[in-house]
Amino acid sequence: MLFLVFGPFVVSMLIASFSIPAIIKVADLKHLMDEPDSDRKLHSNRTPTLGGIAIFAGTLFSFSAFTDYLSTSEVKFMIPALVLLFFAGMKDDILILSPFKKLGTQIFCAMLITILGDLRLTSLWGMFGISEIAPLVGITLSSLVIVALINAFNLIDGVDGLAGGLGIIAAIFFGIWFTIASSPTMTILSFSLAGSLLGFLIYNFRKAKIFMGDTGSMILGFIIAILALRFIEANRIPGFETSPYYIKAAPGVAVAAVIIPLLDMVRVFFFRILRKRSPFTADRNHIHHALLDLKMSHVKISLILYTASIFAIALSLLLRQMRSMDLVIILIVTFMTIKVATLRYRTRCCAKRKTATK
Numbered sequence: 001m002l003f004l005v006f007g008p009f010v011v012s013m014l015i016a017s018f019s020i021p022a023i024i025k026v027a028d029l030k031h032l033m034d035e036p037d038s039d040r041k042l043h044s045n046r047t048p049t050l051g052g053i054a055i056f057a058g059t060l061f062s063f064s065a066f067t068d069y070l071s072t073s074e075v076k077f078m079i080p081a082l083v084l085l086f087f088a089g090m091k092d093d094i095l096i097l098s099p100f101k102k103l104g105t106q107i108f109c110a111m112l113i114t115i116l117g118d119l120r121l122t123s124l125w126g127m128f129g130i131s132e133i134a135p136l137v138g139i140t141l142s143s144l145v146i147v148a149l150i151n152a153f154n155l156i157d158g159v160d161g162l163a164g165g166l167g168i169i170a171a172i173f174f175g176i177w178f179t180i181a182s183s184p185t186m187t188i189l190s191f192s193l194a195g196s197l198l199g200f201l202i203y204n205f206r207k208a209k210i211f212m213g214d215t216g217s218m219i220l221g222f223i224i225a226i227l228a229l230r231f232i233e234a235n236r237i238p239g240f241e242t243s244p245y246y247i248k249a250a251p252g253v254a255v256a257a258v259i260i261p262l263l264d265m266v267r268v269f270f271f272r273i274l275r276k277r278s279p280f281t282a283d284r285n286h287i288h289h290a291l292l293d294l295k296m297s298h299v300k301i302s303l304i305l306y307t308a309s310i311f312a313i314a315l316s317l318l319l320r321q322m323r324s325m326d327l328v329i330i331l332i333v334t335f336m337t338i339k340v341a342t343l344r345y346r347t348r349c350c351a352k353r354k355t356a357t358k
Contacts, residue, residue, distance in 0.1 A: 004066065005179055008188045009195035012062035016054040016199025023050050024203075024210055032094055034211060047208060049093045051200050052215025056086050058196030059223065066188045075185060077117035078226060081109035085150075085222055089215030099280040102214070103147070109222065110146035114139045119229055121145075123236060125251050127325040146225040152261035153221035154214060155268065158288045160298040161205035162305060163261070164197045164212060167220045169309050170257040171197065174227040178234075181245045186230050193223050206299055221261075228254040247320045252327030256316035260287070260309050263335050287339055290346040308335070 027033060027048030034049045060082065088105040091097045114120045120138040124130040133141070157163035175190030200216070203209045212220070234240070235250035247253055255262065264287050269279040291301045312331060319327050 004184050004187050005175065005191050008062045008066045009191040009198075011065065012058035012192045012195030013199040014058075015061055016058035016196040017202050018199075019054045019057060020051065020200065020203050020210055023053055024048055026050075027210075047211055049211045049213035050090075050215070051204060051210040051212040052086070052089055052093065052217070052219060055193075055196045055200050055212060055216045056082070056219050058199055059192045059219070062192040062195065063189055066192070067185050075117070075189065075226070076119075077113050081112045081117075082219060082222065084109050084112075085218045086215060089213060089218045093213035093215055097214075099278075103280075106147045106150050106218070107143065110143040110150075111139070113226070114142045114146070119226065121229065122233065125232075125249075125324045127251070127323075127328075142229055145229060146222065148262065148265070149225040149228070149258060150218050150221035152258065152265040153224065154217040155265050155286065156261035156288070157212060157217045158286055159292070159301050160208040161201055161302040162288060162298075163217055163220065164201045164204055165302055165306050166258075166260055166309055167224060168194050168197045168201070169306060169313070170224050171227065173257050173313050174224075174231055177231065177245065178227075181234060181243070183230075183234060186227060186234075189223065190227055193220070205302070208298075224258060228257065247317075249316070249320050249322050249324045249327040251324040252322070252331065253313070253316040253320055255328055256312040256331055257309075259312045259331055259335055260305050263332065263339065267336070267339065287342065290343050293346045293350060294342075308338075 027050050032048055032050060033046040035046055060079070064079075084105060088097060088102060092102060120135070120142040121133065122138055123132055153163050153167065156166065171190045171194040175187055175194060178184075178186040178190055197220070200210075200212060204211065232250045232254050235247050240246055268283070268285050271285060272279045272281055272283070287305070288301050291304065296304075312335065315334075316327060316331065319330065322330075
């Protein structure tokens with residue numbers, strides 16, 4: 001089983017890390033660079049946004065090399081959906097893809113894998129007093145989860161190393177669980193993604209030489225959503241409740257693995273809608289913007305949020321025998337309290353700086 005962990009991880013990491021210098025060179029020659037031409041841009045140098053090519057190539061090659069994906073029902077229609085997301089992301093990174101076309105592609109890919117690939121939630125685990133759910137409800141909820149996580153990772157990709165690092169943490173967590181639970185296909189997928197993200201982070205963590213762009217963030221969010229849904233459903237396999245690896249609060253633990261990008265997206269969307277603006281309108285209200293305003297470096301911000309993500313996973317595992325709803329509430333209250341406190345502290349610090357400059 002260790003071969004299925006280290007093999008995909010190392011192969012995808014090498015493919016991603018060795019391909020990025022060539023991608024940077026081509027982007028420079030063809031002038032495919034992101035210009036630091038607005039107040040929202042957090043970089044000061046022209047930087048290519050095509051890192052998603054390396055993430056896509058590393059993950060797909062490694063996964064395909066280590067598993068017979070064509071005969072594996074667990075990932076049926078995942079490859080076609082990834083290819084569609086790849087081309088949609090590439091168009092947006094090189095040209096411009098309207099938010100509605102991008103969202104439409106995401107919804108189509110989500111429905112492709114939930115309807116034709118039969119990747120769907122079959123229960124709400126007693127949340128809201130509901131256990132078993134109808135197939136149509138499961139398809140709808142699962143599609144919403146996939147689209148939400150695609151956009152959550154897209155929106156959290158704001159400072160060097162952040163989205164990639166959070167993706168590695170989630171992928172490794174799911175990968176370890178799938179390994180000990182003897183699910184080889186999901187193990188390979190988890191570590192293929194983690195390896196390609198690590199190869200990408202070599203060039204993105206400190207003074208980024210390349211960004212993952214929409215191509216990378218959409219692929220990242222899509223695969224993490226697949227892993228999360230499979231993780232939840234794997235804990236519902238008849239007889240698995242007697243396993244030492246069974247997790248009673250599986251949905252809550254899955255939420256913990258993506259708590260940082262997910263809560264940041266929900267909060268930002270909520271306030272944009274409250275102010276009668278499109279939820280896809282860009283602004284500076286993300287958690288990483290608040291930390292930047294506190295004069296923190298990109299590296300420090302990423303490390304703080306990595307730590308918060310690991311803490312959330314550890315806390316959820318400690319409380320894994322709780323009801324899922326109770327665990328989700330604890331996670332939301334804990335992290336929203338921290339986030340609100342951070343934003344208020346940011347406001348006070350900015351006010352003091354303005355007063356001092358008058």
